[in-house]
Amino acid sequence: MSEKTKPTISRRTVLAGAGAGAVASAVPLKHGFAASKIKVGVLLPRSGPQAQIGIDCQRGADIAAEVLKAEGYPDMEFVLGDTETKVDVARAQAEKLIDGGANVIVGCFDSGQTMAAAQVCEQKNVPLVVNIAAVTKLTELGYKWVFRNFPTGPMIVRDAFVNQKKLFGMSGATPKRVALLHVNDTFGTSLAGALFKLTPRFKMPYKIVEKIAYDPYGRDFSAEVRKAKGAKPDALWAVSRLNDAISITKELVRQRVDLMGVMSTGPGWYEDAYMKATGKYGNDVISLVPWVDYKKPMAQKMRDAYQKRFPGRGITANQGYTFDAILIVADAFKRAGSTKNTDLQAALQKTKITNNTTIGKGIQFNAKGQVPYVPSGAVQNRDGKQIVVLPEFAAVGKPIWPMRPWRKR
Amino acid sequence: MDFWTLVNALTSGLLIGLVYGLSALGLSVIFGVIRIVNFAHGEIMVMGMFFALLMFQWFGLDPLVSVPLAAAAMFCFGYVLQLVVVSRVSHLPEHMQFLLLAAIAIMIVSALLLIFGPDAQGVQVDYAWESFAIGELIIDYPKLFAAIAAMVVAGVLLAFFKYSATGKAIRACADNHMGAKVVGLNVSHLYALTFGVGAACLGAAGAIILLLFEVHPYLAPGYTLLAFVIVIIGGLGSLFGALLGGILIGVSEALAALLFEPSMKSAFSFGLLIIVLLLRPQGLLGRAVR
Numbered sequence: 001m002s003e004k005t006k007p008t009i010s011r012r013t014v015l016a017g018a019g020a021g022a023v024a025s026a027v028p029l030k031h032g033f034a035a036s037k038i039k040v041g042v043l044l045p046r047s048g049p050q051a052q053i054g055i056d057c058q059r060g061a062d063i064a065a066e067v068l069k070a071e072g073y074p075d076m077e078f079v080l081g082d083t084e085t086k087v088d089v090a091r092a093q094a095e096k097l098i099d100g101g102a103n104v105i106v107g108c109f110d111s112g113q114t115m116a117a118a119q120v121c122e123q124k125n126v127p128l129v130v131n132i133a134a135v136t137k138l139t140e141l142g143y144k145w146v147f148r149n150f151p152t153g154p155m156i157v158r159d160a161f162v163n164q165k166k167l168f169g170m171s172g173a174t175p176k177r178v179a180l181l182h183v184n185d186t187f188g189t190s191l192a193g194a195l196f197k198l199t200p201r202f203k204m205p206y207k208i209v210e211k212i213a214y215d216p217y218g219r220d221f222s223a224e225v226r227k228a229k230g231a232k233p234d235a236l237w238a239v240s241r242l243n244d245a246i247s248i249t250k251e252l253v254r255q256r257v258d259l260m261g262v263m264s265t266g267p268g269w270y271e272d273a274y275m276k277a278t279g280k281y282g283n284d285v286i287s288l289v290p291w292v293d294y295k296k297p298m299a300q301k302m303r304d305a306y307q308k309r310f311p312g313r314g315i316t317a318n319q320g321y322t323f324d325a326i327l328i329v330a331d332a333f334k335r336a337g338s339t340k341n342t343d344l345q346a347a348l349q350k351t352k353i354t355n356n357t358t359i360g361k362g363i364q365f366n367a368k369g370q371v372p373y374v375p376s377g378a379v380q381n382r383d384g385k386q387i388v389v390l391p392e393f394a395a396v397g398k399p400i401w402p403m404r405p406w407r408k409r
Numbered sequence: 410m411d412f413w414t415l416v417n418a419l420t421s422g423l424l425i426g427l428v429y430g431l432s433a434l435g436l437s438v439i440f441g442v443i444r445i446v447n448f449a450h451g452e453i454m455v456m457g458m459f460f461a462l463l464m465f466q467w468f469g470l471d472p473l474v475s476v477p478l479a480a481a482a483m484f485c486f487g488y489v490l491q492l493v494v495v496s497r498v499s500h501l502p503e504h505m506q507f508l509l510l511a512a513i514a515i516m517i518v519s520a521l522l523l524i525f526g527p528d529a530q531g532v533q534v535d536y537a538w539e540s541f542a543i544g545e546l547i548i549d550y551p552k553l554f555a556a557i558a559a560m561v562v563a564g565v566l567l568a569f570f571k572y573s574a575t576g577k578a579i580r581a582c583a584d585n586h587m588g589a590k591v592v593g594l595n596v597s598h599l600y601a602l603t604f605g606v607g608a609a610c611l612g613a614a615g616a617i618i619l620l621l622f623e624v625h626p627y628l629a630p631g632y633t634l635l636a637f638v639i640v641i642i643g644g645l646g647s648l649f650g651a652l653l654g655g656i657l658i659g660v661s662e663a664l665a666a667l668l669f670e671p672s673m674k675s676a677f678s679f680g681l682l683i684i685v686l687l688l689r690p691q692g693l694l695g696r697a698v699r
Contacts, residue, residue, distance in 0.1 A: 049627055051527030184672045214671040217631065219622055222421045222552075223666030223674070230414045230667075243529045246623055254540040254549035255417075277531050277623060281538060406538075 037075040038333045040326070041102030043093055043117055044109055048085025049217050052242065052273060053318055057109055057131060060319030063305050064326035067298075073330040081105075087112045094120040094128075103339040104129060104332075106325045109318070111135035112186035118146045125341050127332075127348055131325035132318065135190045139370035147348050149324055149356075149363045151290055151374040153187075153194040159376035160195075160265050160288035161202040163390045167286070167378060168205065171401040175234035175260045177209045181224060181248065182239035183216040183266075191239050191265060209233055216241040225251035234260045240268040246277045253281050253406045260402040263288055272314050275384045282381050284403035286389070291377040292320035292357050293394045298327070299357040314386060317358070324356045328363060359394050413545035418663045420548060424556040426659020428617060430652035431559035432632060433639035434566060435610035441646030442583040442603040445495060446503075448510035451632030452517035453608050457483050457615020458624040459525060465532040465619075472532055472619045473558055479612035480562075487608025492601040499600075514629065521626035529623035537620070551620045562613045563652055566606070570648070579603050583646075638678055642685045644695020653693060657681065 042061050044054035058080070065076055081097045083090035090113035094105060098120065104127045108114040114133035121128035122143050130138065130148040134156055139148050151159070168174040182192040192211065199208060210231035214224045225248060228236060236259055238248065245268030252262070262285045268274060270287045292299050292315055302323050306315055328351055333339070336347035348369075354362035360375045378390035380399055389399040432454055439447045447453075460482050461475040470478075490513070498509050531537075540549035570576040582589040582599050590596055622628075635658070640646075643654030658678050665677035685692060 047522070047527065047627075049625075051627070052529070055527065212671055214666075215675065218671075218674065219631065219635075220421075220425050220662070222425070223418060223663050224671045226414060226418055226421070227667055227671065230411070243623055243625070246529065246531070250538065253538045254551075255547055256540065256542075273528050277529065279533065 035339045037077055038329065038339050039077045039079055039101055039103050040329055041079045041081055041097030041105040043081040043083060043090065043097060043105055043107030045085040045113065046080070046082040049243065050085040050110060050241070053109055053267060056316065056318040057322040059306070059310060060322030061106065061326050063302055063309065063319065064323040067301050067305050068327060068330045074334055076326070076330060083108055083110070083113045085110070087116045091116040091120055098124045098126050102126065103341070104329050104344060106131055106322070106329060108133065110187065111138070111190065114138060115186065118143060121145050127341065127344050129325045129328050129348070131322040135186055136194070139368045143369060145345060147328065147365055147369045149328060149371045149374060150321055151376060152370070153191040154198060155374060156191065156265055156288070156290065156376050157194045157198050161198065161204060163288055163376070163378040164204070164263070166390055167399055167401055170399065173260060173402045174205045176206050177231065177233045178206045178235050178237050179210040179212070179228040179231050179233035180208050180237045181212045181214065181228055183241055183244065184213040185216060187266065188213070188216070188239045206234070214244070216244045218244070221247040222251050222255070224248065225255055225257060229255055229257045236262045238262065238264045238269065239266045240264060242268045242271050242273060245269045245274055249278045249281055256406070258405050261286060262403065265289060267318070270316055270379055270381060270386050275381055280409045281406060283383065283409070284400050285381045286399065286401070287379045289376055289379060290317050290321065290374060291359055291379050291388060292317070293359040294396065295394060296355060296357060298355045302357050316386065320357045324358055324363065327353060327356055359391070414667065416546055418667045419660060420546060421552065422660035422663030423656060424552045426656035427556040427559045427652070428614065428621070428655070429635060429639060429659050430655020431563055431610065432614040432618065433636040433643070433651040433655055434563060434648060435607040435614070436636045437640045437643070437646055437648055437651040438610060439604055439607035440640070442579055443491070443499065443600050445499060445506050446510070447607065448507055448633065449514040449517060450611065450636050451629035452514045453483060453487070454611040454615040454618070454632055455521065455624060455626065455629040456486070456517060457612035458619045459521060460612065461616035461619045462530055462532065462624055471534055472616045473554060476558060476562065476613045476616045479616040480609040483612025484605040484609035488601045488605035490608070491604030492597070495604065496597060496600065514633070518626050518629055525626065527625055527627070529625045531623040532619055534620070555617045555620050558617045559614070562610065566610060567648055575602065638682050641692055642682055644692025647692065647694040650692055650694035
């Protein structure tokens with residue numbers, strides 16, 4: 001071959017072409033196109049003190065992908081992010097997921113971490129579908145890209161009051177003095193604040209005689225329980241996490257704090273790990289929380305698939321609301337037929353799902369991106385199982401109230 | 410607040426403080442002799458907790474029975490760690506040593522996560538939920554047994570350093586490194602032995618603490634920080650100081666929670682630390698460096 005017939009592609013041209021190709025392939029397609037698959041960034045606390053809860057949420061997401069595929073929903077690709085149970089890491093990980101091409105973010109279980117991720121999603125115009133986070137202001141700040149199918153703190157508290165009144169009425173045993181123990185993080189503070197604000201409005205038959213804020217990652221909770229005991233309460237109301245719930249239960253028994261009941265509004269007290277660690281002493285605790293409604297067909301499908309894949313592990317709100325968050329994304333993507341952010345946003349705004357897994361009429365967002373009313377239930381621990389005892393339409397058992405004394409178990 | 414509530418708080422703080430003191434002893438022993446700050450302190454203790462957990466799960470051994478076993482296992486770990494890894498950086502600047510031990514800490518947490526997962530796990534001994542009452546003073550058995558075990562282990566350790574030939578040799582190394590070499594002591598072996606003894610303390614403390622709290626890998630950094638606070642208050646390198654610091658932290662946390670707000674417990678610990686640093690920088694029982 002002569003010099004003239006040689007291809008005229010120089011080394012510089014090749015390098016420039018390769019560079020352009022590399023840049024093009026590195027640019028995330030976050031504003032997307034019509035696609036058969038959506039990239040979902042699942043941002044959860046997978047390490048740190050909330051790791052087990054994050055794992056439970058992820059299991060809910062995995063089961064959702066499996067069940068929804070069988071139901072004819074489009075394929076989803078999960079990209080996993082770990083908040084490390086830290087607010088600043090949640091922010092950085094949300095950015096990383098979006099820069100990595102996630103079309104939508106699902107997360108983050110914790111209110112503080114979700115607030116951080118929401119700010120990033122808002123800046124980057126990527127939808128955030130919240131699985132679990134109760135802080136009210138999340139959907140009160142005018143965010144356009146945040147969608148939440150989970151009750152706010154006031155909603156949880158309001159339903160807790162309603163269910164408590166029903167519980168007391170059914171049993172004829174009403175506490176007059178209640179001690180409130182709550183974690184001092186974003187979730188605990190916001191919920192305790194709502195509780196205090198709403199107590200007079202609901203004319204509850206009891207008085208909150210002691211309000212104790214504590215560090216959920218502390219070691220020894222004997223002082224907290226001692227302080228609560230000093231107020232001579234008839235019942236304890238806890239807003240906790242997991243490990244603190246276990247330690248508080250141990251202290252209640254050791255310090256011989258006999259109560260009419262322990263009521264919880266938050267995670268911890270219904271978890272598998274809690275019941276395993278506390279055994280018979282974990283029985284009769286009532287959690288006034290958002291929960292799964294097994295009377296719904298989708299919840300039954302979730303339960304069947306879950307028990308097949310994770311035998312021996314219970315389903316809680318963690319799995320249920322994460323399942324629902326993935327369902328919301330799959331449904332919006334199916335209707336949008338595109339991964340373009342504005343198409344997804346529009347589809348999310350028009351969400352109307354009735355066959356979800358959790359208690360309530362279904363999922364439909366208001367202009368703020370919040371499902372206007374997400375009801376909570378009353379769930380009681382019984383020999384390692386969580387039994388829904390209220391509201392009546394979702395109940396599968398009758399409540400035991402007052403609870404059995406510690407020493408007679 | 411009534412009298413008995415205060416007495417209960419003080420008793421509980423004292424008992425838990427003794428256990429905290431034992432957990433901090435290991436840090437003091439290692440620093441006092443080798444002059445290396447063990448940033449993997451909490452992680453080694455959590456290894457001890459998991460060791461005792463396994464003994465309970467496999468053989469049904471009460472954590473108190475596992476104390477010598479956990480101490481022996483962690484002794485071996487500490488001995489090898491010092492001989493094979495830490496000794497190679499002992500001549501390097503302090504920040505290099507910090508980095509090495511911080512890296513070891515991260516590796517231990519990651520390994521524990523891989524092996525045991527993030528779940529909180531505990532032991533269900535017969536007396537785990539039991540307590541007894543003297544008047545209105547309620548003392549729970551796990552905390553009482555843990556405190557007694559902590560005192561026994563601390564006593565054995567103090568006796569070892571005071572009366573045994575090896576203990577005296579280790580103290581000689583701590584007092585005068587060059588002098589110890591001149592009189593023919595095998596300093597590198599003694600250093601490894603010291604690191605092993607410090608780790609053994611942590612193993613024993615871990616087994617004892619398992620009686621009180623659930624264990625999970627992320628527990629470690631909190632205990633490292635706690636041990637630093639305790640030994641700085643008590644005096645870095647002083648064994649009695651570590652015990653005193655532990656008791657002060659236990660009691661101050663219990664009182665802070667009772668008199669103010671439980672959220673303020675840590676603030677009181679650190680407040681105590683700042684006061685000690687301002688008034689007596691070498692710690693309550695530490696020796697001033699001239």
